[in-house]
Each structure stands twice: as structure tokens, then as C-alpha cells.
Amino acid sequence: MVTAFTAAETTAMATALKAALNGPRGANPLVGAVIVDPQGRELVTGFHRGAGTAHAEVDAIAQAAAAGIDLSGCTMLVTLEPCNHLGRTGPCARAIIDAGITDVVYAVDDPHDPAAGGAATLRQAGVRVRAGLGAGEALDLNRQWFEAVAAKRPFVTLHIAQTLDSRIAAEDGTSQWISCPESLADNHAVRGRIDAILVGTQTVLVDNPRLTARDAAGNPATKQPVRAVMGLRDIPADAAVHGSDGLVLHLPTRDPREALSSLYGSGMRHLMVEGGSRILSAFLAAGLVDELIVYLAPTLLGSGTPALTGLGITTLADAQQWEWDASDGGAVRTLGRDLRLHLRPQRTVALDPQPSRATAEQAQGGY
Ligand SMILES: NC(=O)C1=CN([C@@H]2O[C@H](COP(=O)(O)OP(=O)(O)OC[C@H]3O[C@@H](n4cnc5c(N)ncnc54)[C@H](OP(=O)(O)O)[C@@H]3O)[C@@H](O)[C@H]2O)C=CC1
Numbered sequence: 001m002v003t004a005f006t007a008a009e010t011t012a013m014a015t016a017l018k019a020a021l022n023g024p025r026g027a028n029p030l031v032g033a034v035i036v037d038p039q040g041r042e043l044v045t046g047f048h049r050g051a052g053t054a055h056a057e058v059d060a061i062a063q064a065a066a067a068g069i070d071l072s073g074c075t076m077l078v079t080l081e082p083c084n085h086l087g088r089t090g091p092c093a094r095a096i097i098d099a100g101i102t103d104v105v106y107a108v109d110d111p112h113d114p115a116a117g118g119a120a121t122l123r124q125a126g127v128r129v130r131a132g133l134g135a136g137e138a139l140d141l142n143r144q145w146f147e148a149v150a151a152k153r154p155f156v157t158l159h160i161a162q163t164l165d166s167r168i169a170a171e172d173g174t175s176q177w178i179s180c181p182e183s184l185a186d187n188h189a190v191r192g193r194i195d196a197i198l199v200g201t202q203t204v205l206v207d208n209p210r211l212t213a214r215d216a217a218g219n220p221a222t223k224q225p226v227r228a229v230m231g232l233r234d235i236p237a238d239a240a241v242h243g244s245d246g247l248v249l250h251l252p253t254r255d256p257r258e259a260l261s262s263l264y265g266s267g268m269r270h271l272m273v274e275g276g277s278r279i280l281s282a283f284l285a286a287g288l289v290d291e292l293i294v295y296l297a298p299t300l301l302g303s304g305t306p307a308l309t310g311l312g313i314t315t316l317a318d319a320q321q322w323e324w325d326a327s328d329g330g331a332v333r334t335l336g337r338d339l340r341l342h343l344r345p346q347r348t349v350a351l352d353p354q355p356s357r358a359t360a361e362q363a364q365g366g367y
């Protein structure tokens with residue numbers, strides 16, 4: 001049988017797909033990259049650590065440079081088409097050309113308009129480019145991200161900090177704090193890498209939250225999310241959420257799609273929905289959650305605000321199914337006395353194993 005990819009390339013792509021899982025989900029997809037020498041030996045493995053950090057290709061090339069490895073004549077295997085845009089980190093296509101890499105094998109096209117076109121740039125520079133190896137796995141790896149990009153809406157992470165019996169607040173409305181300090185620190189780390197955080201009007205009225213990203217000593221992080229409040233009622237003038245930096249948005253709607261569209265229009269690409277229970281339920285019922293982070297405290301309340309108020313499900317056959325997400329530190333982590341559960345929606349539709357961009361050149365080889 002004739003195949004367009006060598007056994008070593010297939011193995012290296014599997015390494016790249018595994019490495020991609022080290023990164024966090026969000027505005028950018030998970031990407032892994034492996035460079036092999038002409039004999040097919042894996043030299044370096046890179047991955048992307050989230051928006052604003054080096055892309056996987058640049059990470060791998062930088063590691064090789066630091067180790068004094070000459071990449072002339074080497075092949076790069078990467079789970080997504082190398083980008084072509086300047087962005088915040090410089091175009092990967094240019095870095096690959098400059099490193100002297102002569103072959104690139106990537107899994108799927110980059111559907112993101114500003115980034116797409118790296119394959120054409122590489123070919124123009126004389127690099128041999130093949131696509132499609134590991135395409136099914138690469139699409140599956142980032143299927144929620146592809147969906148969010150296609151729908152032109154932010155990637156949505158949902159946060160629930162709950163007791164063992166799924167309560168997010170006690171009967172009197174108190175909820176600070178259900179989570180242990182380690183979970184709160186993790187939550188603030190997520191706040192520090194998203195574009196926007198969203199709560200319902202009621203949470204603003206009950207908790208008067210600040211919704212900023214802070215370290216354990218309370219100092220603000222360098223990057224702060226936009227603070228969005230969703231609901232028809234006005235935000236009280238003295239609410240802490242206003243802050244003093246102008247990074248607050250009132251979304252006068254009860255429709256999650258409208259809220260997302262408005263946030264997308266304001267440039268937001270990664271949203272964390274923090275609560276309370278009616279807001280969490282509205283996003284889940286609408287099927288608009290890409291990632292679920294649950295901080296589970298070993299605490300019982302027996303009464304109080306349930307994490308969810310209803311998803312419109314009346315029979316088990318209609319239950320929402322979720323799967324454990326191994327990315328970003330794993331599906332289940334112990335944080336202090338809590339557990340951090342990490343999930344994503346179960347796949348419901350078959351994935352197209354072909355590179356997706358209509359304008360893509362014919363893959364040279366591959367399928
Ligand atoms: N442990 C945790 O992780 C968290 C706990 N909490 C706790 O949750 C509690 C608040 O939860 P909850 O009472 O459910 O309030 P929410 O914070 O979910 O806010 C509900 C309000 O949001 C507005 N709203 C916007 N869209 C919708 C929609 N689709 N469906 C329903 N309402 C919508 C409505 O206000 P309007 O009339 O203005 O339209 C509604 O009254 C508090 O006790 C807080 O402490 C909150 C966040 C996190």
C-alpha cells in the first residue's frame with residue numbers, strides 16, 4: 001500500500017496530538033508540534049500554552065535553538081496549519097522557513113481567517129507541505145473551538161463552585177466561600193487568561209462581586225477580564241463590579257445567544273460564565289458551553305441554591321452527556337481539599353476528516 005506519510009511521521013503526529021493536551025482551552029486552539037530529523041527521529045516537541053504565548057511551532061523551534069540543534073532539512077509535524085499572521089507572536093510560517101525546515105505535515109487547516117494561509121506561504125518558499133495526517137483526531141481535539149470559530153461566538157467556559165450535594169449557595173444566599181483557597185487561586189488564574197467574565201444580575205445584587213483576577217494577596221493580575229452582567233435590571237450605581245477601569249459591560253438580555261453575539265462584537269473570544277444558577281442553566285440549556293470546570297468541595301448543605309435550576313430535560317434519554325477532558329492538567333485534579341473536575345460536551349456528530357478550508361490548495365499527498 002502506498003501512503004503519503006511515513007511511519008515515523010505518523011508516530012510523530014501522535015506525539016504532537018498528545019503534547020497539544022498540555023495547553024489550556026480558550027480563545028486559541030490546543031496545538032502540538034514535533035520536529036523530526038531526516039531519519040525520522042523526534043528532536044523536539046512543542047505545544048501552545050494559550051492566547052498571547054508562543055505557538056507550538058515557535059515553541060518547538062525555540063527549544064531546538066536553545067539546545068543548539070540545526071533544523072536544516074528537518075520535518076515539522078503540527079496538529080494545525082501553521083499561521084500566517086503577525087498576531088501577538090509572529091507568523092509561524094516565517095519561523096519555519098527561517099529555521100531551514102524543508103517539510104511540513106499538518107493535520108487540519110486553520111479556519112481562522114487572519115491566521116489561515118500559512119501553507120501557501122510555506123509552499124511559495126519551497127517548503128514541501130502535506131496535510132491531513134491525524135485530521136480526525138485533530139478536529140476532535142479542538143471540536144468546540146472549531147464550532148465557536150464557525151459560529152463567530154466566544155469560546156465558553158462554565159464555572160461551578162459547588163458542595164458535594166450540588167449547592168452553590170446556602171439558603172440565606174451566602175456562598176463565600178464554598179471553594180478552598182487553592183480552588184479560588186485556580187479560578188483567579190482562569191480569570192487572568194480569559195477575555196470576559198459573566199454573571200447574572202442576581203449574583204451582583206447578592207454577592208456584590210468584584211470579578212477581577214487577583215493573586216492570593218489580593219493584588220490585581222496584569223491582564224483583567226471584561227466584567228459582564230447579564231439581565232434586564234440595572235446594575236446598582238455603587239456595585240463593586242463597576243470598578244474604576246471601565247472594563248464593565250451591562251448586557252440587558254436574558255438570551256445567552258444575544259449576550260454572546262454582543263460580547264463577540266466587542267472583541268471577546270473567550271468567556272467564562274461564573275453563575276449564578278439561572279445563568280449557568282441558561283447557557284447549558286442552550287448548548288452553548290464548550291468547557292466545564294467544577295470545583296467540588298467536600299461540604300454538605302442539604303438546602304440552598306442548586307447549581308442548576310433546570311435544563312428542560314424530563315427523561316433520561318434527553319440527558320446532556322459530558323466527557324472528561326484530559327487537557328490542561330487533566331480531568332480530575334486535587335486542589336487543597338477540593339476536587340477540580342474538567343469536562344467538555346460529548347461529541348454528538350461525526351467529524352469531517354478532511355481539511356476544512358474551502359480555499360485550501362490541494363493537499364500534496366495525504367488524503
Ligand atoms: N458558588 C458559585 O460558583 C456561585 C454562586 N453564586 C450564587 O448564586 C446565587 C445567585 O444565583 P441565581 O439566583 O440563580 O441568580 P443569577 O446570578 O443566575 O441571576 C439571575 C438573574 O439574571 C437575569 N437573567 C439573565 N438571563 C437569564 C436567563 N436566561 N434566565 C434567568 N435569568 C436570567 C435575571 O435578572 P433580570 O431580572 O435582571 O433580567 C435573573 O433574575 C447567589 O446566592 C450567589 O451567591 C453565584 C455565582 C457563582
Ligand SMILES: Nc1c(N[C@@H]2O[C@H](COP(=O)(O)O)[C@@H](O)[C@H]2O)[nH]c(=O)[nH]c1=O
Binds near residue numbers: 177208212275
Ligand atoms: N462562592 C464561590 C464563587 N463565587 C463567585 O465569585 C464571585 C465573587 O468574586 P470576587 O468578588 O471577585 O471575589 C461570586 O459572585 C461568584 O461569581 N467562586 C468560587 O470559585 N468559589 C466559591 O466558593
